[in-house]
Amino acid sequence: MSGRPRVGVITFPGSLDDRDAVRAVASMGGSGVRIWHRDRDLDGVDAVILPGGFSYGDYLRTGAIARFAPVMEEVRRFADRGGPVLGICNGFQILCEAGLLPGALIRNRQLRFVCRFVHVRVETSRSPITTGLVPGEVLPVPVKHGEGQFVAADEDLERVEQEGLVVLRYCGPDGTVDDRHNVNGSLGAIAGVRNEAGNVVGLMPHPEHAVDPDVGPTGGQPMLASFLSYALARV
Amino acid sequence: MRFHAQVVVRLKPGLLDPQGKAVEGSLPAMGWRNVSNVRVGKQIEFELEAPDERAAAAQVNDMAARLLSNPVIEVYAVELRTASAIPTDGA
Numbered sequence: 001m002s003g004r005p006r007v008g009v010i011t012f013p014g015s016l017d018d019r020d021a022v023r024a025v026a027s028m029g030g031s032g033v034r035i036w037h038r039d040r041d042l043d044g045v046d047a048v049i050l051p052g053g054f055s056y057g058d059y060l061r062t063g064a065i066a067r068f069a070p071v072m073e074e075v076r077r078f079a080d081r082g083g084p085v086l087g088i089c090n091g092f093q094i095l096c097e098a099g100l101l102p103g104a105l106i107r108n109r110q111l112r113f114v115c116r117f118v119h120v121r122v123e124t125s126r127s128p129i130t131t132g133l134v135p136g137e138v139l140p141v142p143v144k145h146g147e148g149q150f151v152a153a154d155e156d157l158e159r160v161e162q163e164g165l166v167v168l169r170y171c172g173p174d175g176t177v178d179d180r181h182n183v184n185g186s187l188g189a190i191a192g193v194r195n196e197a198g199n200v201v202g203l204m205p206h207p208e209h210a211v212d213p214d215v216g217p218t219g220g221q222p223m224l225a226s227f228l229s230y231a232l233a234r235v
Numbered sequence: 236m237r238f239h240a241q242v243v244v245r246l247k248p249g250l251l252d253p254q255g256k257a258v259e260g261s262l263p264a265m266g267w268r269n270v271s272n273v274r275v276g277k278q279i280e281f282e283l284e285a286p287d288e289r290a291a292a293a294q295v296n297d298m299a300a301r302l303l304s305n306p307v308i309e310v311y312a313v314e315l316r317t318a319s320a321i322p323t324d325g326a
Binding site: 060061064068096097102103104106107108109110111149151152153154156185 | 246247249250251253254257302303305307308
């Protein structure tokens with residue numbers, strides 16, 4: 001990587017993983033820029049991360065209130081111009097609520113909060129976090145959520161599948177996608193999706209918690225490396 | 236005019252409702268074995284000031300479609316009454 005992309009990480013009231021995202025970006029060679037939910041500009045960043053957490057206490061629906069935060073207007077404009085946007089966990093929920101990504105995330109099938117390492121299989125290299133990765137590649141990453149079950153109306157799901165918008169699926173260590181490894185009951189075991197333009201991506205697992213070999217698997221490294229080079233390619 | 240609005244938000248019929256399933260699963264344990272198709276929704280109530288009922292209904296529907304429900308997964312129903320018909324605390 002020849003430059004140091006500046007990645008804006010947005011903090012909403014109730015965001016938890018904003019600092020980890022900034023640290024992970026820095027450890028992968030980028031520069032994390034903290035952005036407050038009331039800000040009305042993105043400080044000229046090259047990419048944006050909406051981090052995990054429980055913005056606005058998950059009131060009404062997860063992500064429903066955060067989507068109206070002042071900064072989100074600017075995020076939408078940034079996304080419309082082709083800027084890379086990554087939503088992790090609560091960030092994914094916010095992007096779905098904002099209509100920037102298809103589908104929605106509801107209570108886990110088993111009704112329990114799930115917190116553990118899972119495997120995800122790369123389904124497409126056409127997304128800001130899988131550029132340079134090969135479909136079929138399996139990455140170990142943690143999940144920690146109570147409302148991560150991806151759902152969509154039949155016609156939307158069909159579109160998501162047929163247009164190749166599925167970025168990641170939950171799977172076994174060998175890449176097998178089946179019900180047993182579908183950690184929250186998501187339709188199609190979908191763990192992450194992208195928009196049609198290919199610059200906005202959301203996923204329930206946490207790549208930012210999986211970059212440091214001292215504390216566990218490092219399946220987040222290739223995703224964040226991809227995100228940074230995607231951002232750099234646009235500069 | 237002052238109106239009292241009630242918005243009932245339900246999960247779309249085709250979607251699996253994990254909460255409803257959990258409630259349904261616990262009912263037989265309490266002896267009620269004849270219950271099926273439990274769905275859990277939510278009810279949001281508020282009052283608003285509007286020139287007439289048409290304006291109030293238009294606003295409440297807009298609110299329901301854009302914030303109170305998520306059209307991707309939910310449907311909603313609106314009920315409007317003039318607020319004077321509602322006994323309020325201390326009135």
